[in-house]
Amino acid sequence: QSALTQPASVSGSPGQSITISCTGTSSDVGSHDLVSWYQQYPGKAPKLMIYEVTKRPSGVSNRFSGSKSGNTASLTISGLRAEDEADYYCCSYAGGYTVHYVFGTGTEVTVL
């Protein structure tokens, strides 16, 4: 049950695009399309931003997009805004011997 690997921090200027990677294994990220992404502001609950690798819930800006290649999923934020400054976590279903969810280590996004 090891955490998925994310960069600790990513930064960008307003209007730029940034990408956050999320690296797992063939037992989790690489084995199916049940990867989701969550945005979290300090002291608040996480909010679903992307599900099933590429899908956006209703109400989430189309500036947020997801993708996956092999054991690595990615979240891209386009047209970066000050309000995007938050922590972001990937999450994957992990099957096998012990079924569970596994989260990424988290990425702090800073808007310069």
Added chain:
Amino acid sequence: EVQLLESGGGLVQIGGSLRLSCAASEFTFKNFLMTWVRQAPGKGLEWVSAISGTGSYAYYADSVKGRFTISRDNSKNTLYLQMNSLRADDTAVYFCAKDAVDTGYFYYMDVWGKGTTVTVSS
């Protein structure tokens, strides 16, 4: 509006016990897998436990297996987490979360509660 409201957090001594509750509203509770996720101070999210819609299947992180028990009362639309043999590293905000698809299995978590704080101290 779908809502989850956690309660039961507090200050407890090392080795003590605590039971968390999560009251659900505005959805067919019994159809959905429910999950507990925690976040230690200044740290990331950690999946703790999940339970199938019927309550027949429970899943645990290695870090809490044998100490924590997840359960649900579908007649009361309430999820529980019984925490025993608490350790200092169990100190965290505990969130409950609803799964998105009404098959009672793992897909992704679409609704979260605001969390309840558990502090384990000597």
